[in-house]
Amino acid sequence: xxxxxxxxxxxxxxxxxxxxxxxxxxxxxxxxxxxxxxxxxxxxxxxxxxxxxxxxxxxxxxxxxxxxxxxxxxxxxxxxxxxxxxxxxxxxxxxxxxxxxxxxxxxxxxxxxxxxxxxxxxxxxxxxxxxxxxxxxxxxxxxxxxxxxxxxxxxxxxxxxxxxxxxxxxxxxxxxxxxxxxxxxxxxxxxxxxxxxxxxxxxxxxxxxxxxxxxxxxxxxxxxxxxxxxxxxxxxxxxxxxxxxxxxxxxxxxxxxxxxxxxxxxxxxxxxxxxxxxxxxxxxxxxxxxxxxxxxxxxxxxxxxxxxxxxxxxxxxxxxxxxxxxxxxxxxxxxxxxxxxxxxxxxxxxxxxxxxxxxxxxxxxxxxxxxxxxxxxxxxxxxxxxxxxxxxxxxxxxxxxxxxxxxxxxxxxxxxxxxxxxxxxxxxxxxxxxxxxxxxxxxxxxxxxxxxxxxxxxxxxxxxxxxxxxxxxxxxxxxxxxxxxxxxxxxxxxxxxxxxxxxxxxxxxxxxxxxxxxxxxxxxxxxxxxxxxxxxxxxxxxxxxxxxxxxxxxxx
Numbered sequence: 001x002x003x004x005x006x007x008x009x010x011x012x013x014x015x016x017x018x019x020x021x022x023x024x025x026x027x028x029x030x031x032x033x034x035x036x037x038x039x040x041x042x043x044x045x046x047x048x049x050x051x052x053x054x055x056x057x058x059x060x061x062x063x064x065x066x067x068x069x070x071x072x073x074x075x076x077x078x079x080x081x082x083x084x085x086x087x088x089x090x091x092x093x094x095x096x097x098x099x100x101x102x103x104x105x106x107x108x109x110x111x112x113x114x115x116x117x118x119x120x121x122x123x124x125x126x127x128x129x130x131x132x133x134x135x136x137x138x139x140x141x142x143x144x145x146x147x148x149x150x151x152x153x154x155x156x157x158x159x160x161x162x163x164x165x166x167x168x169x170x171x172x173x174x175x176x177x178x179x180x181x182x183x184x185x186x187x188x189x190x191x192x193x194x195x196x197x198x199x200x201x202x203x204x205x206x207x208x209x210x211x212x213x214x215x216x217x218x219x220x221x222x223x224x225x226x227x228x229x230x231x232x233x234x235x236x237x238x239x240x241x242x243x244x245x246x247x248x249x250x251x252x253x254x255x256x257x258x259x260x261x262x263x264x265x266x267x268x269x270x271x272x273x274x275x276x277x278x279x280x281x282x283x284x285x286x287x288x289x290x291x292x293x294x295x296x297x298x299x300x301x302x303x304x305x306x307x308x309x310x311x312x313x314x315x316x317x318x319x320x321x322x323x324x325x326x327x328x329x330x331x332x333x334x335x336x337x338x339x340x341x342x343x344x345x346x347x348x349x350x351x352x353x354x355x356x357x358x359x360x361x362x363x364x365x366x367x368x369x370x371x372x373x374x375x376x377x378x379x380x381x382x383x384x385x386x387x388x389x390x391x392x393x394x395x396x397x398x399x400x401x402x403x404x405x406x407x408x409x410x411x412x413x414x415x416x417x418x419x420x421x422x423x424x425x426x427x428x429x430x431x432x433x434x435x436x437x438x439x440x441x442x443x444x445x446x447x448x449x450x451x452x453x454x455x456x457x458x459x460x461x462x463x464x465x466x467x468x469x470x471x472x473x474x475x476x477x478x479x480x481x482x483x484x485x486x487x488x489x490x491x492x493x494x495x496x497x498x499x500x501x502x503x504x505x506x507x508x509x510x511x512x513x514x515x516x517x518x519x520x521x522x523x524x525x526x527x528x529x530x531x532x533x534x535x536x537x538x539x540x541x542x543x544x545x546x547x548x549x550x551x552x553x554x555x556x
Contacts, residue, residue, distance in 0.1 A: 047301065111427065121530070122529060123527055138521070142193075143524050150163070151203070153234075155205065167526045183241055195261060222244055259315055286313050286315075316383055317439050333350055336417050363430070385467065390468050404432070404433050405426035444465065457484035459483045460515050
């Protein structure tokens with residue numbers, strides 16, 4: 001049953017000369033912020049109140065949308081082309097890494113080729129989502145997706161979409177003017193992501209907001225709002241506003257590059273934090289919020305956060321009662337955090353890995369435009385399968401690699417996170433970059449990945465591996481979802497893709513990807529995929545007791 005508690009109101013930001021109603025200030029005030037210093041960061045504990053932002057009616061959203069969209073798109077395009085935008089903190093090159101020693105450890109991958117023989121990797125659904133709002137499909141697309149039964153929630157950089165028929169068709173969801181009024185003095189731009197809790201059947205949707213006066217000094221903070229859909233029916237019931245000040249940072253800061261992951265008991269949220277002006281990296285934020293509070297739209301939300309001078313933190317998918325996340329210390333060492341549900345704070349270890357190279361990525365394109373030029377060393381995704389965790393990122397060409405490639409480093413959770421091995425997803429003719437990952441109920445890994453080179457425009461594939469080992473990734477099984485037809489106007493495409501386990505048929509995956517169709521636009525796709533054999537298990541949870549709505553939609 002959805003919580004029908006009345007939602008309050010706030011000041012809706014002004015875009016250019018736009019006139020909006022005078023509403024009450026909505027900034028969530030923490031009751032008390034408790035800070036504890038650790039050797040590798042700080043732990044912050046506080047409680048914030050549920051957002052009182054006004055729920056906008058469909059008519060109000062329609063009235064506001066055109067002005068807001070024109071304003072935001074102009075600002076976003078300026079930000080994407082700005083050399084001042086602080087996309088990451090630098091990863092030091094380890095001086096002991098000899099380029100002659102940086103060589104492939106796995107067989108070369110042929111893009112778009114399924115190699116599973118009698119049980120191939122198949123796309124059950126491959127649907128265009130950007131058609132719901134073609135003008136909002138940017139080259140920095142950043143799509144994410146979750147799906148439960150027939151409900152799909154899909155986000156990209158400038159738009160969102162929903163489906164009630166497992167992706168056969170999508171309806172536009174305007175993120176600029178809803179579902180709730182924007183935090184005072186801020187506008188929605190631009191990162192979004194989504195997550196799903198199968199135990200409570202709840203979808204979470206993160207929207208990123210930045211201050212209106214983004215390019216001048218400001219006491220405003222940036223907000224990442226978490227919207228809650230309690231019954232996964234497309235109605236957003238409440239929201240919680242996490243901003244940099246109530247997370248322990250100073251004024252004049254904002255969030256960027258979020259991650260949102262569900263474990264057994266918590267929703268985990270990570271983001272980079274930057275200063276407004278001058279633009280500079282401040283640190284990384286990772287936090288956990290109780291699912292029991294979020295799924296009930298509780299009046300308050302308990303925040304247990306960790307802040308560090310590391311950034312671009314990525315959680316593992318597939319965690320249960322212990323979360324793991326990571327960053328790079330250098331091109332030959334990683335820092336790994338372990339955060340059990342029973343502990344108030346995480347602990348970290350440093351682990352050496354096989355060295356890799358970190359320079360400007362060069363993939364190439366038939367039209368000479370360099371779509372990999374803005375890519376960097378940020379970890380793109382993490383996974384946990386059995387006692388193995390792994391993290392994936394884009395390494396640059398050099399040494400024995402002629403193109404950028406995806407590096408995967410794995411570690412053993414049963415042996416103090418000892419380093420297991422390093423896996424390379426590579427090709428001599430195309431770059432394999434921006435990999436996303438998820439874990440199915442068989443412990444198999446699946447996701448989406450971008451690829452392209454001098455003879456192939458930036459394209460997108462679904463992929464799957466039998467286990468989180470080098471043998472499990474060899475051969476690397478892919479199927480092409482979309483071939484691009486253009487390079488970008490600027491040397492940039494990204495910044496991340498997302499994938500998730502499909503419910504209720506947890507042997508399958510859903511994924512988000514895109515390819516460029518012009519120098520300024522891309523086409524986004526919703527993918528539902530898995531092994532052909534996974535379609536046999538059409539009766540999932542609920543078959544025995546006759547609750548057909550729990551399994552009927554798992555038939556691809």
